[in-house]
Each structure stands twice: as C-alpha cells, then as structure tokens.
Amino acid sequence: MICGNFDAATSNLVYRSSSYITRFFEDCELDLRHDGSTRGRTAPQREWTRLVGELSALNMITSLDRAALATYCGAYTLWAEATEAIQKFGAMVKSPTGYPMQSPYSSIANRQAEMMIRIASEFGFTPASRSRIAVPDEPFPAVRSTNHCTSAWEMAI
Structure with missing residues (x-):
C-alpha cells in the first residue's frame, strides 16, 4: 500500500485514498483515522x-x-x-x-x-x-x- 502521488501506469503498488487507509488502520485494530492532513499541501x-x-x-x-x-x-x-x-x-x-x-x-x-x-x-x-x-x-x-x-x-x- 502506498499513500500519495505516483505514476499509476508504471507502478506495481496499490494507491489507497483516505477511506481505504482508515479501513486498513481498523483492520489492524489500530485506533487511528486518516484525516487527509498528509495530502500534499505545502x-x-x-x-x-x-x-x-x-x-x-x-x-x-x-x-x-x-x-x-x-x-x-x-x-x-x-x-x-x-x-x-x-x-x-x-x-x-x-x-x-x-x-x-x-x-x-x-x-x-x-x-x-x-x-x-x-x-x-x-x-x-x-x-x-x-x-x-x-x-x-x-x-x-x-x-x-x-x-x-x-x-x-x-x-x-
């Protein structure tokens, strides 16, 4: 799993948006939630x-x-x-x-x-x-x- 921007056409990694990342955290039984704050805003x-x-x-x-x-x-x-x-x-x-x-x-x-x-x-x-x-x-x-x-x-x- 990868978070962020990449060339999807040439990558073998699966991009996950915030809802998928939150679901991943839940599946790992972690008390975390992706809030979108890591998106590429400078x-x-x-x-x-x-x-x-x-x-x-x-x-x-x-x-x-x-x-x-x-x-x-x-x-x-x-x-x-x-x-x-x-x-x-x-x-x-x-x-x-x-x-x-x-x-x-x-x-x-x-x-x-x-x-x-x-x-x-x-x-x-x-x-x-x-x-x-x-x-x-x-x-x-x-x-x-x-x-x-x-x-x-x-x-x-």
Whole structure:
C-alpha cells in the first residue's frame, strides 16, 4: 500500500485514498483515522488558504491581489523555516575558521520578516494599517470559494 502521488501506469503498488487507509488502520485494530492532513499541501498553500479565508470574510481581496499574497505566503514560509533553524541550531554558529558568527538563518529570517511587514501593511494585517483600510460593502465574487483559493494559489506560483 502506498499513500500519495505516483505514476499509476508504471507502478506495481496499490494507491489507497483516505477511506481505504482508515479501513486498513481498523483492520489492524489500530485506533487511528486518516484525516487527509498528509495530502500534499505545502506551507505556503496552507497560509494562502488561511489568509484568503480571512480576507474574503472581510471583503478585502480580489484576484488582483494574487501575486502580492503569494509573495507574502512564500516569505512567511521562509521566515518560519529560518526561525525553526535558529531555534534548532542557535543564533550563533561556528564559522569554518572556528570563530563564532551570526547564523545565516538570522539574516534570512530578518529579510523575510521585513518583506512580510511591508506586504502585511498593504493587506491590513497590522492594527495600524487596518485602521487606514476601508472595507467594501459588497463582496468580491472572484475569491469567495475554497476551490478558487487553491486554484488561484496554483496559478500564482
């Protein structure tokens, strides 16, 4: 049994969807259930979906925002990865010559944070920028559904 994407035409392995995986767990008498959370959604896609949901509920997004939002989601992912690496390896590392130096992940995290703050202020993600944004009365129909969110992310990258 295999979970995930593969070339079904050339594979001898049987693909199992979530209901089959849950049934497999039950047959093994395991108290597990496949909830679909392992499907191939990347960190930027998850952030994209979260933000589009929030912005759509506030009527604050259109398809014109796609590139800026995709850039924000990419920066968010790099920032999160760099921050995780700093927590794992520390803010100071040993240079090739043996001297202590600032972790390269620190500059990555700082650059991505700066980019996120600039884009966040455009979308009203900060309290100060939110106070300057006028929310339209009518929703923008182009970005209302979840399916459109995913396809818009795929088009943005």
